[in-house]
Amino acid sequence: MNRLLVSVTFLCVSTSVALVLIPAVLIRPFAPQTPSDLEVSYLLRYHNRWLTLMLLLIGLSSVLVLWQTMRRRLAHVLLTSSCILLGGFAVLSWQNHFEWMFHPMKQEGFTSAEKASHVQSSDMVLAVEAHGDSKAFPVPAMAYHHLVNTQVGGEPIVATY
Amino acid sequence: MDGRILHFRLAGINNQNFIMRDEETGTWWQQISGKAILGPLKGRQLERVAFDEVSYALWKQENPRGLVLLADPKLEKKYAEADWEIRMLRNPTVTPVDSRDPLKPRDLVVGISVGEVDKAYPVQKLLTENPVTDALGRTPVLIVVGPDGRSVRCFERIVAGQTLDLFRKTGSSLFRLVDTQTGSEWDFSGKAVSGPLSGKSLPRMQTLKDYWFDWKLYHPRTSVYHAGELRRISGS
Numbered sequence: 001m002n003r004l005l006v007s008v009t010f011l012c013v014s015t016s017v018a019l020v021l022i023p024a025v026l027i028r029p030f031a032p033q034t035p036s037d038l039e040v041s042y043l044l045r046y047h048n049r050w051l052t053l054m055l056l057l058i059g060l061s062s063v064l065v066l067w068q069t070m071r072r073r074l075a076h077v078l079l080t081s082s083c084i085l086l087g088g089f090a091v092l093s094w095q096n097h098f099e100w101m102f103h104p105m106k107q108e109g110f111t112s113a114e115k116a117s118h119v120q121s122s123d124m125v126l127a128v129e130a131h132g133d134s135k136a137f138p139v140p141a142m143a144y145h146h147l148v149n150t151q152v153g154g155e156p157i158v159a160t161y
Numbered sequence: 162m163d164g165r166i167l168h169f170r171l172a173g174i175n176n177q178n179f180i181m182r183d184e185e186t187g188t189w190w191q192q193i194s195g196k197a198i199l200g201p202l203k204g205r206q207l208e209r210v211a212f213d214e215v216s217y218a219l220w221k222q223e224n225p226r227g228l229v230l231l232a233d234p235k236l237e238k239k240y241a242e243a244d245w246e247i248r249m250l251r252n253p254t255v256t257p258v259d260s261r262d263p264l265k266p267r268d269l270v271v272g273i274s275v276g277e278v279d280k281a282y283p284v285q286k287l288l289t290e291n292p293v294t295d296a297l298g299r300t301p302v303l304i305v306v307g308p309d310g311r312s313v314r315c316f317e318r319i320v321a322g323q324t325l326d327l328f329r330k331t332g333s334s335l336f337r338l339v340d341t342q343t344g345s346e347w348d349f350s351g352k353a354v355s356g357p358l359s360g361k362s363l364p365r366m367q368t369l370k371d372y373w374f375d376w377k378l379y380h381p382r383t384s385v386y387h388a389g390e391l392r393r394i395s396g397s
Contacts, residue, residue: 032255042199110228121218134227140241
């Protein structure tokens, strides 16, 4: 019985880790992506929140039983590590690590050209005009945030760079 | 999309071009094309909004009452430095490189599409041959680099049914183009400021400043200015 539960725990941990790491590895900068890389990553990211949660519950139950029956210190250390990994990767499945690197803009706001001291004359901007509304998106900011959800002349747009 | 406003988040990267995800459906969209590649809205196309990529100085001049996106005060120090484009050149690319390509992967081009015709204009050529007169399919075009030496615009060379040939006016402190058909003078916004066509505007065409590797990936049948027609890469 112990052996079965140890296998279950191990499977839960390794599956959870794989569910989170596979898309992160497939979709990384400076590596090529194939259409199937994208498809696999999309599916995993779509499902891995509830899957890692389920694995966490199964794994925790398994660990609870094993904890009583296995007395050795090493066993307890390994069981604790398993819980930490299961919990940690369940949390990670909710994270968007791309936004760790490039935080989204908290609140998009605009100012008039005369009041804008944060843009240099030589900076490039993406300029949009619609229905009499004229807006400029400085490239140095856009190159970091990558996208800004906003509107121009009442039209909802997303500015991207 | 379908009357619903979508809100986008950064979601990933696909061969050095980023993927975004809409919060409403979780669909993944490719940044450069605006096309949904995976998810419930797969295959749908976001409508491209006409935009201009110009220097701030030029934009301020042309839009004195315009609004500028504010910086995020906590993140401003992470924004791109002035020399970011130069440092970016050292980054590797991951798309296949054809030895017959007239351009290197990170060469900058201005890409223009008219109907089925795509063409890439190397920025270096645009700077030395300013302005460039060309035709895309049946559309006569003019690609101009502005007085700031950085802003690039493309215009259709037809006004009131007449095709014009335009050249830089030399000996003028202000940036001016002159057409040989009527002798009218035009400014960088494409408006005729003097002459018989005064007040008229050259129709603006959308351009995209991009790296050659990315433009080629999304426009596999593109030709390159001055290199003749690019042979279609077999197997792609």
